Amino acid sequence: MARPQQYNKEKVTAQAMHLFWKQGYQATPVSDLVKVTGVRPGSLYSAYGNKEGLLLAALEHYTNELESDVRRRVNSSITAKEGIESLLQHMIFEATGDCSSDGCLLINTLLEMSGQNDNVCHLVSQLLVRLEQCFTEVLERAKSEGDLSQSADCEQLAVFLMGIIWSLKVMSRLSPEPWRMQALLTPAMKGLFEN
Amino acid sequence: MARPQQYNKEKVTAQAMHLFWKQGYQATPVSDLVKVTGVRPGSLYSAYGNKEGLLLAALEHYTNELESDVRRRVNSSITAKEGIESLLQHMIFEATGDCSSDGCLLINTLLEMSGQNDNVCHLVSQLLVRLEQCFTEVLERAKSEGDLSQSADCEQLAVFLMGIIWSLKVMSRLSPEPWRMQALLTPAMKGLFEN
Numbered sequence: 001m002a003r004p005q006q007y008n009k010e011k012v013t014a015q016a017m018h019l020f021w022k023q024g025y026q027a028t029p030v031s032d033l034v035k036v037t038g039v040r041p042g043s044l045y046s047a048y049g050n051k052e053g054l055l056l057a058a059l060e061h062y063t064n065e066l067e068s069d070v071r072r073r074v075n076s077s078i079t080a081k082e083g084i085e086s087l088l089q090h091m092i093f094e095a096t097g098d099c100s101s102d103g104c105l106l107i108n109t110l111l112e113m114s115g116q117n118d119n120v121c122h123l124v125s126q127l128l129v130r131l132e133q134c135f136t137e138v139l140e141r142a143k144s145e146g147d148l149s150q151s152a153d154c155e156q157l158a159v160f161l162m163g164i165i166w167s168l169k170v171m172s173r174l175s176p177e178p179w180r181m182q183a184l185l186t187p188a189m190k191g192l193f194e195n
Numbered sequence: 196m197a198r199p200q201q202y203n204k205e206k207v208t209a210q211a212m213h214l215f216w217k218q219g220y221q222a223t224p225v226s227d228l229v230k231v232t233g234v235r236p237g238s239l240y241s242a243y244g245n246k247e248g249l250l251l252a253a254l255e256h257y258t259n260e261l262e263s264d265v266r267r268r269v270n271s272s273i274t275a276k277e278g279i280e281s282l283l284q285h286m287i288f289e290a291t292g293d294c295s296s297d298g299c300l301l302i303n304t305l306l307e308m309s310g311q312n313d314n315v316c317h318l319v320s321q322l323l324v325r326l327e328q329c330f331t332e333v334l335e336r337a338k339s340e341g342d343l344s345q346s347a348d349c350e351q352l353a354v355f356l357m358g359i360i361w362s363l364k365v366m367s368r369l370s371p372e373p374w375r376m377q378a379l380l381t382p383a384m385k386g387l388f389e390n
Contacts, residue, residue, distance in 0.1 A: 022310075024307075026221075102310075103306065103309075107306070107365055108306055110365070110368055110369065111298065111302070111303055111306045111307070111365070111368060112219075112306070112307070114298075114368045115217075121369075124369075125369050128369070153378075155378075156374070156378035156381075156382075157378075157382060159375050159378035159379060160378060160379050160382040160383070162362075163358075163359065163362030163363075163366065163379050164358065164362070166361065166362050166365050166366075167357075167358030167359070167361050167362050168358075170302055170305070170306070170361050170365065171358065171361075173305055173306060173309045174305065174316075174319075174320050174323070179351070180354050183348075183350075183351035183352075183354035183355060184354060184355050184358050186351075187351075187352060187355040187386030187387060188355070188386060190385060190386045190389055191382030191383060191385045191386030192382060194385055194389050
């Protein structure tokens with residue numbers, strides 16, 4: 001009996017994630033969460049504790065998906081350097097495509113809740129460090145492939161790469177012209193890979 | 196009689212700016228604005244139309260101050276390249292100092308109001324383009340000083356520089372360790388100035 005319930009919770013978390021991502025946390029009443037998930041308030045509370053618990057689960061779920069996407073994209077590229085370029089290109093494509101962009105759930109949440117909810121900000125901070133570690137590994141692979149010098153500090157470069165991704169995500173909220181998004185790519189790759 | 200009223204309005208706008216910056220727009224009731232400015236609601240409404248009008252004035256004021264700060268810092272440096280590095284160092288210092296950072300009012304407002312208020316987002320977009328133009332001029336100076344190749348596209352590099360500043364401002368909300376902020380500086384300067 002455990003598996004169907006498990007699956008269900010993941011689906012509910014994903015539905016809540018999309019709603020928080022689109023509307024923000026404070027602008028999403030529990031009634032919207034009930035409507036979109038089809039789960040009664042009592043069941044939501046028993047599964048997540050409260051609305052904040054549902055946000056925390058949604059943030060984890062978002063990060064898991066993002067991390068899987070990064071790893072899949074990099075693993076399917078010939079080199080890690082190409083994988084990073086393809087990831088950035090994909091983000092540019094998404095942000096300049098027809099579908100509207102809701103930016104990054106982690107950043108949106110951080111800016112909405114900063115100074116208001118330490119629990120949430122602490123988790124966002126931890127999840128960002130997890131993404132940073134994932135990028136550090138990717139950059140270590142680039143080093144082993146000879147695209148970074150042996151003295152390159154992959155941990156520091158991962159922070160820079162995260163910064164570039166944040167810029168793209170923030171910029172995507174402005175419905176920018178494609179050239180503006182593309183303008184970041186060449187200097188970002190240069191900042192990462194030119195020794 | 197015009198000048199004292201003018202001065203007063205600028206002061207009120209600055210006070211409102213600091214409040215919106217600290218608390219966000221939606222979380223700032225008119226009663227807070229009345230308290231901090233010492234101006235009665237009727238006078239605020241007659242000067243700014245409504246709370247949104249006061250936000251629009253605050254965003255303009257914020258951008259004017261930021262632009263003046265950039266120009267002052269660059270003009271007092273020997274080269275534009277040094278001016279840019281000093282500006283980024285100053286932002287890192289501010290974000291890792293004792294005083295808490297409220298990030299960037301333009302980005303905070305954009306992320307708070309995106310999809311909710313087109314008027315506000317349109318102004319934020321225009322003000323960001325104005326800052327971008329200011330950075331394009333600074334980079335043109337760097338080109339004339341020989342720190343950029345003649346073929347460098349200063350308009351595109353200005354977008355990259357804005358992106359780096361956005362990253363620093365977003366990161367500052369996380370109360371980051373100094374090394375994380377510093378990690379952005381070297382690759383950012385490389386992305387800008389290595390041809």
